[in-house]
Amino acid sequence: MLLTIRSLTKTFPGTLALDDVRFDLAAGEVHALLGENGAGKSTLIKCLTGAYRPDAGEITLDGAVVAPRSTGEAQELGIGTVYQEVNLLPNLTVAQNLCFGREPRRFGLVSSRGMKAMAEGMLDGYGLDIDVGRDLGTYSVAIQQIVAIARAVALSGKVLILDEPTASLDAREVEMLFDVVRGLRAQGLGIVFVSHFLDQVFDLSDRVTVLRNGRHIVTEDIAALDRVRLIEHMLGHALEDEVEARNAGHLEARRPPMLHFEDMARRGVIEGFDLEVGQGEVVGLAGLLGSGRTESAELLFGLRAATAGTARDQEGPLTLDSPRAAVRAGFGFAPEDRKTDGIVADLSVRENIALALQARRGWARPIPRAEQQRLAEMYIERLDIRTSDAEKAVGDLSGGNQQKVVLARWLAMNPRFLILDEPTRGIDVGAHAEILRLIHQLTDEGMSVLLISSELDELIAVSDRVIVVRDRRHVAELTGAGISTETIVHAIAQHARKDGEAA
Amino acid sequence: MQTLRRLAPQIVTLLAVCLLVTLFFPGFLDISMSGGRLVGPVIDILKRSAPVALLAIGMTLVIATRGIDLSVGTVIAICGAVAAWAIAGGMGLWAAVALAIGAGLLAGLWNGVLVAVIGIQPIVATLILMTAGRGIAQLITEGRILTFTDPGFAWFGSGTLFGMPVPAVIWIVTGVVMAQLMRRTALGLLVEAIGINRRASALAGVNALVLLIAVYMASGLCAALAGIITAADIRGADANNAGLWLELDAILAVVIGGNSLLGGRFSIAAALLGALIIQTIDTGILLAGFPSEYNLVIKAGLVVIILVLQSPRLATEWYFWRRSVREGPPPATTKEHAR
Numbered sequence: 105m106l107l108t109i110r111s112l113t114k115t116f117p118g119t120l121a122l123d124d125v126r127f128d129l130a131a132g133e134v135h136a137l138l139g140e141n142g143a144g145k146s147t148l149i150k151c152l153t154g155a156y157r158p159d160a161g162e163i164t165l166d167g168a169v170v171a172p173r174s175t176g177e178a179q180e181l182g183i184g185t186v187y188q189e190v191n192l193l194p195n196l197t198v199a200q201n202l203c204f205g206r207e208p209r210r211f212g213l214v215s216s217r218g219m220k221a222m223a224e225g226m227l228d229g230y231g232l233d234i235d236v237g238r239d240l241g242t243y244s245v246a247i248q249q250i251v252a253i254a255r256a257v258a259l260s261g262k263v264l265i266l267d268e269p270t271a272s273l274d275a276r277e278v279e280m281l282f283d284v285v286r287g288l289r290a291q292g293l294g295i296v297f298v299s300h301f302l303d304q305v306f307d308l309s310d311r312v313t314v315l316r317n318g319r320h321i322v323t324e325d326i327a328a329l330d331r332v333r334l335i336e337h338m339l340g341h342a343l344e345d346e347v348e349a350r351n352a353g354h355l356e357a358r359r360p361p362m363l364h365f366e367d368m369a370r371r372g373v374i375e376g377f378d379l380e381v382g383q384g385e386v387v388g389l390a391g392l393l394g395s396g397r398t399e400s401a402e403l404l405f406g407l408r409a410a411t412a413g414t415a416r417d418q419e420g421p422l423t424l425d426s427p428r429a430a431v432r433a434g435f436g437f438a439p440e441d442r443k444t445d446g447i448v449a450d451l452s453v454r455e456n457i458a459l460a461l462q463a464r465r466g467w468a469r470p471i472p473r474a475e476q477q478r479l480a481e482m483y484i485e486r487l488d489i490r491t492s493d494a495e496k497a498v499g500d501l502s503g504g505n506q507q508k509v510v511l512a513r514w515l516a517m518n519p520r521f522l523i524l525d526e527p528t529r530g531i532d533v534g535a536h537a538e539i540l541r542l543i544h545q546l547t548d549e550g551m552s553v554l555l556i557s558s559e560l561d562e563l564i565a566v567s568d569r570v571i572v573v574r575d576r577r578h579v580a581e582l583t584g585a586g587i588s589t590e591t592i593v594h595a596i597a598q599h600a601r602k603d604g605e606a607a
Numbered sequence: 608m609q610t611l612r613r614l615a616p617q618i619v620t621l622l623a624v625c626l627l628v629t630l631f632f633p634g635f636l637d638i639s640m641s642g643g644r645l646v647g648p649v650i651d652i653l654k655r656s657a658p659v660a661l662l663a664i665g666m667t668l669v670i671a672t673r674g675i676d677l678s679v680g681t682v683i684a685i686c687g688a689v690a691a692w693a694i695a696g697g698m699g700l701w702a703a704v705a706l707a708i709g710a711g712l713l714a715g716l717w718n719g720v721l722v723a724v725i726g727i728q729p730i731v732a733t734l735i736l737m738t739a740g741r742g743i744a745q746l747i748t749e750g751r752i753l754t755f756t757d758p759g760f761a762w763f764g765s766g767t768l769f770g771m772p773v774p775a776v777i778w779i780v781t782g783v784v785m786a787q788l789m790r791r792t793a794l795g796l797l798v799e800a801i802g803i804n805r806r807a808s809a810l811a812g813v814n815a816l817v818l819l820i821a822v823y824m825a826s827g828l829c830a831a832l833a834g835i836i837t838a839a840d841i842r843g844a845d846a847n848n849a850g851l852w853l854e855l856d857a858i859l860a861v862v863i864g865g866n867s868l869l870g871g872r873f874s875i876a877a878a879l880l881g882a883l884i885i886q887t888i889d890t891g892i893l894l895a896g897f898p899s900e901y902n903l904v905i906k907a908g909l910v911v912i913i914l915v916l917q918s919p920r921l922a923t924e925w926y927f928w929r930r931s932v933r934e935g936p937p938p939a940t941t942k943e944h945a946r
Contacts, residue, residue: 427810439810445807447803447807448800449802450872459795459796459808460811463808464795465793468793470792471793562712
């Protein structure tokens with residue numbers, strides 16, 4: 105093996121980002137690294153490139169144990185990385201980019217002729233016919249990617265990590281890039297390929313490793329896997345017990361309808377969908393990353409204006425053109441990225457919990473301090489928020505506790521419809537179970553919940569109904585006994601298969 | 608108690624600066640009553656700090672939203688010009704005041720719309736009015752220094768109320784009203800929230816758009832008051848020099864007040880103390896008898912010292928140093944515990 109990783113572990117405050125992960129890379133193979141957001145892919149890569157120091161575990165390169173402390177050190181060891189966003193300098197020429205930091209010198213001055221020759225030598229074999237004297241920015245992203253690869257290979261030369269390299273390329277450019285990658289594989293480089301386009305993974309890779317929740321799930325030859333199995337690995341198996349417990353709930357009669365959304369759509373973001381939410385019902389949204397799950401929720405909460413569609417409740421039509429309007433309609437939204445969209449880091453737990461309620465009351469009617477204190481203490485106890493006291497800044501809490509503060513903010517509003525986008529991402533197992541229990545409790549009290557999650561276990565465990573989103577469309581609705589890992593995975597995979605046929 | 612702890616560094620600094628000036632000029636703290644009004648260097652400082660103090664009030668709020676308002680110095684010139692123009696045109700005292708305040712609010716609205724609605728970075732958005740505004744003021748005064756003789760209006764600059772100079776009364780009252788408005792209502796919390804995380808606040812239903820515009824209008828209002836005082840003081844409007852570079856002093860006052868330029872938590876009282884510190888340094892250097900060429904250099908030196916002493920990193924170092932000294936040799940601590 106060219107590169108072996110054994111029992112790699114990395115923790116961040118409140119999160120176990122990598123838990124005893126192993127990974128092997130042979131010379132002359134393309135090894136795909138897969139997993140949903142927060143699975144630990146980027147943490148693993150950052151440990152490899154020296155951006156993070158692992159807490160435990162061993163990285164062996166060419167038989168020697170290595171512990172890179174910076175990207176520069178990783179490059180010298182032979183590990184080069186190319187990111188989705190080209191991290192070269194577009195305002196310098198191609199040659200300057202390629203030779204950056206080791207320009208050929210003549211009498212102590214940079215020799216432009218020598219640099220041109222050096223750059224052309226580096227690009228030799230990549231099938232590019234470009235003028236290395238022109239600014240890098242004048243070329244397409246695909247060519248910039250290839251230049252970045254050429255630079256990484258020349259600097260490192262053993263392991264090449266491609267982190268979502270195709271995200272902004274069209275089909276023809278992807279082919280061009282893949283030809284280059286195949287060429288490098290033939291030269292004996294070990295290539296780690298990170299992508300969430302499954303077709304490309306099947307097209308290019310030799311082996312696949314799937315991570316989920318920071319844990320190694322499986323490593324297999326690509327030939328031994330089909331799409332359905334792969335998606336199953338990525339999204340996880342059902343926890344049978346939990347499902348049994350909840351399936352009783354699935355069989356209950358349909359709940360009295362409360363909210364009706366008809367033909368909600370935004371051009372280029374999500375195609376029109378209908379959604380009916382019953383009182384006390386949990387509707388799950390399943391789908392892969394980028395399928396339009398989050399976008400659907402943002403439309404419902406007025407975060408993105410809908411270009412079409414109507415919303416109404418039992419009393420009449422609702423306007424949902426802004427978050428404020430949605431809050432007035434009794435909606436709440438705990439967003440996916442709680443650090444940038446959820447918490448107000450420097451404010452205290454008390455102030456964060458009171459924020460939405462205060463915003464609805466208006467600035468002129470402040471919530472009395474004692475009342476804020478009471479609210480904060482109530483939710484700290486009810487949700488078991490681990491904090492020294494209510495005056496601590498939310499930014500100092502762990503991820504799971506921050507999520508609970510965001511939840512408390514909405515619960516204080518007593519909303520009738522709560523949208524939870526990945527409420528359990530990146531939080532520890534204990535808090536995870538508590539949040540699921542809380543969802544049960546809330547819906548028993550009559551609140552309706554829209555749950556978006558990458559974890560099928562979670563969706564299956566709590567949802568009365570699951571809607572599958574793929575390719576920016578709501579494509580399937582599963583109810584009652586029809587909700588299972590298999591049915592969801594099949595509904596998601598169908599699309600991928602169709603895509604494969606078309607290509 | 609909490610407020611006092613927040614203000615302690617500024618209060619200590621102000622006292623230290625006063626002490627320093629007293630060393631050079633022993634009569635610094637003398638206050639006497641003369642013709643129904645208080646006189647003395649300290650009273651003079653309270654009066655002269657009015658423009659910067661007023662600007663600092665508005666600037667504190669703008670900076671709390673993670674913005675900055677570079678246009679306030681220019682708005683002083685515009686509002687002064689509007690007031691002088693109205694007085695000279697015989698519109699009467701209160702019309703002049705109302706028009707000047709209106710001009711300040713309008714300037715704030717312009718800044719606020721550029722920042723909140725169009726999304727231009729605050730430093731760029733307010734730079735537009737900072738540079739263009741002097742031209743507007745010159746158009747109003749038709750390029751001359753527009754003078755007037757209206758004792759009623761001049762009262763705002765040189766009058767006396769309860770024995771105090773009117774400008775001092777204006778800024779103190781404005782400061783108290785604004786601080787109470789922020790803390791007795793939820794405005795302070797909401798302003799801090801959008802300054803720390805506008806997107807999360809908007810998601811929680813906070814009307815960030817309106818709040819941002821309101822904050823820039825508050826800054827415009829404060830600048831208008833400062834403009835009225837400046838014009839009334841010299842009984843004329845000087846479009847070129849009124850309020851020149853005062854925006855920088857106001858920002859400095861906010862920073863000396865310990866408010867972060869990255870937005871969030873703010874204290875108006877601390878910013879006002881900052882303005883007083885700046886003015887005390889200014890006046891103190893003159894009283895101490897240094898040649899005027901030294902003023903700016905000495906001021907810069909003192910400001911650097913103040914900011915270094917206030918830096919959080921130094922505070923941490925100091926804390927650890929003191930702790931290590933206090934805990935000293937381990938046996939001593941054990942004895943204390945045993946007791």
